[in-house]
Amino acid sequence: MSDLASTLTEDQLQTLKDSALDFALSHGLVVRPPVSTNDTAGGVINAPVSLFPTPFPVNAFNDAVNIQPLFNQLVHDISQDDAFLKEIMESLSTVDEFVKRLYDLYLIVKKEGIAQPASLGIHRSDYIIHLNPGQDFSEAKIKQVELNTISVSFGSLSSLTGDLHRYLHATTGYFSDKLDASALPNSESIASIASGLASAHNLYGSKTAKVMMVIQPGERNAFDQRWIEYNLLKNHGVVLIRKTLAEIADHGRLDPETKALYIGNQEISVAYYRSAYATTDYPTEKEWDGRLLAERSLAIKCPTIAYQLVGAKKVQQVLAAPGQLERFVKDPEAVTQLRASFTGLYPLDSSPEGLAAYESALVNSDELVMKPQREGGGNNIYGKDIQTELKKLTAEQRNAYILMDIIRPPITKNILLRKGELQRADVVSELGVYGIYLHDGYKTIRNDNGGHLLRTKGVESNEGGVAAGFAVIDSPLLV
CATH class of the missing domain: 3.30.1490.50 (Glutathione synthase lid domain)
Structure with a gap:
């Protein structure tokens, strides 16, 4: 792809840019601009994306997809091991006030008795490919950066970015015959995430209840979230409402007998967190009150506090130690597959x-x-x-x-489209694989792959977070 980008004329690049911007604005591949005095309430800009898909080794891609159900199951199994969580969280609680507050909520709810035994996980495992000196690109191996268990984002915008790249290929061929459309894999993450929420809603069992997305005030990335809401309604007939933690505290209540969660007069089947993962999400005690109310309730949580705690980096480090993974994974082949992804x-x-x-x-x-x-x-x-x-x-x-x-990934070249402007860059990429996991308290109801995300950043940038402003959304070109 780097050779292809360098051979295009300025007119050809302008055609791709114009087509990409129109596609993005037409298809909701957008974000709200940073707040300024010049903004209007309805203003949007294109989400930061790559103009071309980025080469990614097909074997490494398949490895990441194939082990996602193993990670989904691992998160659940760890969440059920009180002793393991206690050992890690008590050590962290002395030095990390945020972890302490989360663990305290976990203990409060555990002591009172879990009202809802079912749990929904919408996870994303992130990888960078590692290439040893002298290795061919196709031999690169995935190495896990982190396992995200709460508020995993860009499921919608990543799927739309793949659609964008396939559209540009279909309409222009990228002005080359070097790119095969079959090397651009579909990501069904919008449908997968919505389907996971629908499965949990159906398990809850009330046709009049609604799914609640717990959001941050002034969310710039609302369009990534809205696609899930729209898919949930169109394909499953389930209505989703959006509330902040403070609004849950102000307007929420529990049925004294069933522990059903009501926001006003509306029963909630699933509490789906797209916030609540950082200290900034809890500026006052009111937000903690809202989280505790939801956790005490009959609503199915996505995720439970236990799932959120499993996502702590310390858990990732402990699992990499000899013998720890085997505590939860009994199949030797599965252990080998998981360990191969650890750095x-x-x-x-x-x-x-x-x-x-x-x-x-x-x-x-x-x-x-x-x-x-x-x-x-x-x-x-x-x-x-x-x-x-x-x-x-x-x-x-x-x-x-x-x-x-x-992790030392191979460096490629791409052209990035930010705020309507093109920028040539040497880049590295990070692959995220989504997972959908639903457990009813007794057995696994579903354990699926949920699509993928590719984030690409300039080599001068250390961080890979799109919402934090460092990277663009991309899609893989499997080679």
Whole structure:
């Protein structure tokens, strides 16, 4: 693709740009612009996207898709192990106030008795491909960056970006005969996520209840969320309402006998979180009250607090240690598949391994990433900044972080379309695979793949979060 982009004339690039912008604005591949005095309430801009699909090794892509059901099941199984969660969360709670508040809610609800045994997971496992020196591109292997268990985003806009690239290929051929349409895989993530919510709604069993999406105030990425709402209504006949945590606290109540959650007079079947993952989502106690009310309720949670806690980076690091994965996964072949996706992960606690990792990072941190428990992008620490940060932290405070080996992906070229302007860039990509998992408290109801997301960023950028402003939405060209 890098050769293709470099051979196009300015007129050809302008044609692609104009077509891409019109497609994006016509198909809801958009975001709200940052707030400024010049904005109108109805204004939108194109979502940041790549003009071309980015080459991605087909074997690595298939590996990521094939192991997603294993990760879905792993999240659920860990969430049911109180002792495992207790050991990790109690150690984190002393140094991370946000994790402590979440774990406290988990304990409160557990002590009172779980009103709703069913749980819905809409997860996304993110990978960067790693290429050793001398290896062919096709031999690259996936290495897991993180497993997201709450508020996974871009399921809709990623699917639309794939549609955009297929449209540009169908109408222009990208002015080349080098690109095969069969190498552009469909992502059914809009339909998959909506279908997962519909399955949970049907399991709840009330035809008059509604799904509630728990959102952030002033959400710029609302259109990614709206596509799920529209699909849920059109294909499943289920209405979705949007409420903030504060609105749940102000207008929510529980039926004293059944624990059914009502917002006003409307019963809620599923509480689907597209917020509640960061400290900024809880600016006052009211937001915590709203979260606790929902967690106490009969509504099926997506995710439960237990699922959210499993997404902590510390859990990822502990699972990479010898013998820990086998605690939850009994099939040796499944263990091998999962472990093959892990990269080097190290604690920063007071264990011998943690102290060794700390001392090593003080000497050479160039090949490491320092990660807190936070979701949402923009939180990781790289390179020499790791040494600076480590020197500021006490031994206890270090326990809130883990270290991960940097993954070295192959660099490709692409043209990025941001705010209506083209930008040529050397880029690396991160693949996310969505998973849909529904359990009724006794057995697994569904465990599916849910489509994929490709995020592409300039090599000068360390972070991969689209909403945080560092990357663009892309789609894979399988090679």
